[in-house]
Each structure stands twice: as C-alpha cells, then as structure tokens.
Amino acid sequence: MAAALQGVTVLDLSRILAGPWSTQNLADLGADVIKVERPGAGDDTRGWGPPFVTRTDAPADASGPDARDAAYYFCANRGKRSITLDFTKPEGREVLLKLVAKADVLVENYKVGGLKKYGLDYATLAAVNPSLIYCSITGFGHSGPYAERPGYDALIQAMGGLMSITGEPDGTPGGGPQKVGVAVVDILTALYATSAILAALYHRTRTGEGQHIDVALLDVQVATLANQASNYLLGDVVPGRLGSAHPSIVPYQPFACADGYVMLAIGNDTQFANFCDTAGMAELAKDERFATNAARVRSRNELVPLLQQRMLAKTIDEWCTLGNQRNFPCGPINTIDRVFEDPQVQARSMRQQVQSDHYGTVDLVANPMKLSGTPTVEPVAPPALGVHTEDVLAELGLDAQSVAALRAKGVL
Incomplete structure (x- = not known):
C-alpha cells in the first residue's frame, strides 16, 4: 500500500532533536526526506556519544562521522537521505535553491535570522517556490522579547514550569526541581511541528498556497502543562512538586x-x-x-x-x-532493558532490526502510529554522512564533472 506522504519531498535543514524528530515522522509516513548536513561534520548528534555505532564500511584510518556515529543520532534520523552541502558558500546556496524549487516542505531550527543572512529565509524562498511549506523551530519563536535567544530543552523545561512540578518536594530526600529523563520538550515540539506541517499540506491541496510555520519550544512547554495549567488558570492554584504522585488523583x-x-x-x-x-x-x-x-x-x-x-x-x-x-x-x-523485553512491547513490534550497508545490523525503535490504509514505511537505518549526495545532485541534473568541481571547492 502507498504511504500517506508518498511523493512529498522534505528538505531537512535541522539538527539535534526537535527538527530531526519531526522530519523522521514525515519519513516514516513516506516522505522523501533529504537531510542537508555540514561537510565533514554533519548533525551535531553524530558525535554525541558514547555509545557509538561503528561504520562497517569505514577505512581503517577513518575518524569522526566517517568512522562511527553516536547512538543518539540513530533515534531521530531513520528513513532519510543525507547530503553534505555548505550553503554559506554561493555555489552551495545555488544548489540549495534548486532543491527548494522542487521541495514541498523545508524544516529548519536555526536561531531567528540565522538563515536570512544567506537569503534562505521564508520570504526569499517563497519567491522561489510559492507553494513551499517552511517550518521554523526555535526556542522562543519569531516574535517577542526573547526571539533572538537560543533555546535548549532543559532551559525550556525550567522556564516553562515543568521543572517546578517535577521532582520530590523540598525538604524530602532528593527534594528539588528535576528535568524529565528525556528531552521531552524537543519531542513534543517535533510532534506539534509535524501536525502543523500536515495541516499546511492539506491547506495547500485546497489552495495551492504554501506558508510559514513558527513553532517555539517555550510555547509548546506552556501548552503541554495541561491539567497543571488549568489548575492554576481556573483554580488559582500554583502546583508544586509531588514526586511521582498525581496532584488530582489518589492513589x-x-x-x-x-x-x-x-x-x-x-x-x-x-x-x-x-x-x-x-x-x-x-x-x-x-x-x-x-x-x-x-x-x-x-x-x-x-x-x-x-x-x-x-x-x-x-x-x-x-x-x-x-x-x-x-x-x-x-x-x-521497568528499566529500559525490561521495556523491550515486555511481551506487549514485543507484540506491537516496537523494536525493529534493520540491515544497513554502512552500519551492519542495527536495532531501531519503531514509529508508534498504526494506520490501516496507509501504514508507515518499513524502517530504514539512518544514513551515513553524505552518502546520498551524488544521487540527489544527479536528480537536480548535475553531472559528475559539476559534482567534482563542487567537491574541489569544499561545497560538498
């Protein structure tokens, strides 16, 4: 059966977690996600280890992302194609503009204004491709007094109130604010971004119009305070920390x-x-x-x-x-090992083993969405750095000589 987003092309200019998690969702739903990475380095999370996954095809003297990638990188990049491209150089920008002209969606998580200096902001790219859906993920959004500040998950958990309600109460053993054990704000932001992108794609089918999507980590954290926010807004109760107890349900x-x-x-x-x-x-x-x-x-x-x-x-x-x-x-x-041994988790195929030309056999976590008519695609291991560069550039009409010239200039 055809996947829901078959035929949709996504340019992924994001790094770390929130942006890549969103584009991974789109890849799981069948989109062709082209991950644009820095030559020689790639996504920051390729180096966020140990643990590392060693490339089976790496030369003996290889190092960095040419030799291994961190397990962290594998959590948010399955099913994508990776190209290396320095779009800060004029030649690299020209290549990216060719990609934009053919793309349906672009996802980026640079600081506000970070891409404008290269002429890669929404207003500029909308002139190249009026139907482009351009999703910006930032810490604080594109408006407001904090717009230009960088945002990180733990910082937003603190500023957005989550740490004030997470952890044991003051005065008890282990008391004090705690962050959640995974970067939950990044992940929730990714899910909101995915929803917004899907809504924008549906809008485009009716109107042909693209649009800019502005998703901020702080907005998402405030929105997902859920019942705790309602308890304050409607009950004038400022929630505190109860450890793992619930403020409104006992026991x-x-x-x-x-x-x-x-x-x-x-x-x-x-x-x-x-x-x-x-x-x-x-x-x-x-x-x-x-x-x-x-x-x-x-x-x-x-x-x-x-x-x-x-x-x-x-x-x-x-x-x-x-x-x-x-x-x-x-x-x-359960500890994490027992989670993956749980018969219900196994019955739902949440652990999937895939083969990779670059990493050998790797275990991945499956996408939890179960669609009867348009199921998610079979999982594909995250790509090694830049392994699809030649293929993607060939699709743009660049011949081998042109690609070699770009490599010689350090653009790829």
Whole structure:
C-alpha cells in the first residue's frame, strides 16, 4: 500500500532533536526526506556519544562521522537521505535553491535570522517556490522579547514550569526541581511541528498556497502543562512538586513492595474499591475520608501511609497479577532493558532490526502510529554522512564533472 506522504519531498535543514524528530515522522509516513548536513561534520548528534555505532564500511584510518556515529543520532534520523552541502558558500546556496524549487516542505531550527543572512529565509524562498511549506523551530519563536535567544530543552523545561512540578518536594530526600529523563520538550515540539506541517499540506491541496510555520519550544512547554495549567488558570492554584504522585488523583504513585516498586494508578472510585478489597482493606473504600477521589486528594497524607504498609506484604509480580485479575491498574517500574523485553512491547513490534550497508545490523525503535490504509514505511537505518549526495545532485541534473568541481571547492 502507498504511504500517506508518498511523493512529498522534505528538505531537512535541522539538527539535534526537535527538527530531526519531526522530519523522521514525515519519513516514516513516506516522505522523501533529504537531510542537508555540514561537510565533514554533519548533525551535531553524530558525535554525541558514547555509545557509538561503528561504520562497517569505514577505512581503517577513518575518524569522526566517517568512522562511527553516536547512538543518539540513530533515534531521530531513520528513513532519510543525507547530503553534505555548505550553503554559506554561493555555489552551495545555488544548489540549495534548486532543491527548494522542487521541495514541498523545508524544516529548519536555526536561531531567528540565522538563515536570512544567506537569503534562505521564508520570504526569499517563497519567491522561489510559492507553494513551499517552511517550518521554523526555535526556542522562543519569531516574535517577542526573547526571539533572538537560543533555546535548549532543559532551559525550556525550567522556564516553562515543568521543572517546578517535577521532582520530590523540598525538604524530602532528593527534594528539588528535576528535568524529565528525556528531552521531552524537543519531542513534543517535533510532534506539534509535524501536525502543523500536515495541516499546511492539506491547506495547500485546497489552495495551492504554501506558508510559514513558527513553532517555539517555550510555547509548546506552556501548552503541554495541561491539567497543571488549568489548575492554576481556573483554580488559582500554583502546583508544586509531588514526586511521582498525581496532584488530582489518589492513589496514583509508586509504592514499595516486598521486592521493589510498582506504580499504582487508581483512576476512579470503583478501581479504588477493587484494590481495597483485594488488599484486605475493604473498609477504606467506605470511609468518608477516602470514599471519593476528591476526599482522597484532601486526605492524601492519611491514606498513603496506610496503603504503603499493606503494599509491602506482596511482591511486584503478585500485585501486578492481582491488578489484572481484580481490575485496578498496577504495573512494574521497568528499566529500559525490561521495556523491550515486555511481551506487549514485543507484540506491537516496537523494536525493529534493520540491515544497513554502512552500519551492519542495527536495532531501531519503531514509529508508534498504526494506520490501516496507509501504514508507515518499513524502517530504514539512518544514513551515513553524505552518502546520498551524488544521487540527489544527479536528480537536480548535475553531472559528475559539476559534482567534482563542487567537491574541489569544499561545497560538498
């Protein structure tokens, strides 16, 4: 079956995570994503290791991205074609303009104004290709007093409020603000960027018009404060840190068991009654202090110690088995290795092994979107630096002599 974005060409001028994650989504949906990288260096994440994946086709004396690429790079670049191009040089800019003329989408994450000095801003490129969809991903957006500042995920987690609600409360062991264990703002920004690009493509099918998309990490972080933002805006409550507990649902947090920890995620009063009955504490579900979720939130400090004492009586497997049998959500707190050993994760084919001409056999995480009519494409390993340069330039009509001349000038 044809992929949803078959026939769509994307120029990926982005680096690191937010931009590449978005363009990887587009590649998974069938777009031809051409990753434009710096000659001799490539995407910064190629060097963000260890761990590294060694190129199987590298000469013995090769170094840097000619010899190996960091595992980090592999998380956000599958299914793309890589070319090297120095578009800061006039000859490189001319090549990029030829690519722009044929492209449907361009994604970049340079600082505001970073591409304008090379004549590669939206206004200039829209004159070359009026139907171009040009997506800019920045820390703070193209307007406002912070527009020209660089933005990084951890900085935005701090400024956007996420770290104020993540971590153990002050005055407790390990208390203090924490960032999330993955660059969640980058990833969420990538998903918003992907949605915006798809919306712009749909708009273009109706009007033929391209447009500029301005996606900012800080905007995304504020938008995804979700219920915590609503609690403040509508309830005038400034949320604080509760560790892994939930501000609006109780019990909804980790509990120590006989051999480790489980996550108990009670979502309604029926589940709480089921849990209490299973735990031999049926009277708690009838106690006016705990009978409803609102009451449990108010009486959190009384209830949690009672539950914690009882949870120590059984093992992780025992509680998880009982949860499945008695209909209350309870699961293990898995390490990453156990995640990929989980039978549900395996059944959903979230780990996929692919063959690469440049890296041998590599394991990748699958795209989680399951489309019945236009499924995601079979995964392809991320490209080695510049391996598609000749192919892409040939598609533009450049012959071998022209390519060799560009290489001699350091453009490729």
